[in-house]
Amino acid sequence: MPSSISRRPSTPVSSTQAYAPGARVRVRDEEWVVRLAARVVAAVKAHMARLRKERAEALRPRLIAQRDAIEAFRGRSLEQLQRREQSILESGRKLRTDEAQRLARTRHQLLALVEARNRWLLQRVETDERAYVRIAAVLVGA
Numbered sequence: 525m526p527s528s529i530s531r532r533p534s535t536p537v538s539s540t541q542a543y544a545p546g547a548r549v550r551v552r553d554e555e556w557v558v559r560l561a562a563r564v565v566a567a568v569k570a571h572m573a574r575l576r577k578e579r580a581e582a583l584r585p586r587l588i589a590q591r592d593a594i595e596a597f598r599g600r601s602l603e604q605l606q607r608r609e610q611s612i613l614e615s616g617r618k619l620r621t622d623e624a625q626r627l628a629r630t631r632h633q634l635l636a637l638v639e640a641r642n643r644w645l646l647q648r649v650e651t652d653e654r655a656y657v658r659i660a661a662v663l664v665g666a
Contacts (some may be wrong), residue, residue, distance in 0.1 A: 591642070
């Protein structure tokens with residue numbers, strides 16, 4: 525049992541029973557239970573923060589690889605659009621209005637797709653820094 529979480533000596537149950545489900549604590553020990561709960565919540569929050577940090581470090585290489593893949597896709601696609609436009613111009617004619625509009629619309633859709641993919645990637649791994657901790661206790665009068 526960690527020394528930071530200790531049981532009051534006046535509690536009528538043994539140390540193994542004090543933390544067991546269904547353990548009975550006298551009503552006058554309610555203050556002790558509240559103080560203990562505060563320590564438990566603090567310890568759990570610290571533990572959850574450590575786990576969150578470890579998970580972030582473990583996921584970082586995969587996230588960087590995915591971000592790089594998105595950027596590579598963006599680069600290849602924009603280069604392809606530029607080559608298409610350049611081939612039309614090199615043929616000695618001007619871009620027709622419909623061709624220019626189609627290329628602009630395709631470029632806009634491509635950039636929107638890349639932005640949406642980056643947003644999805646961030647939202648998929650984003651978590652709240654505050655740990656959600658729920659403690660349930662039943663106090664039974666003697």
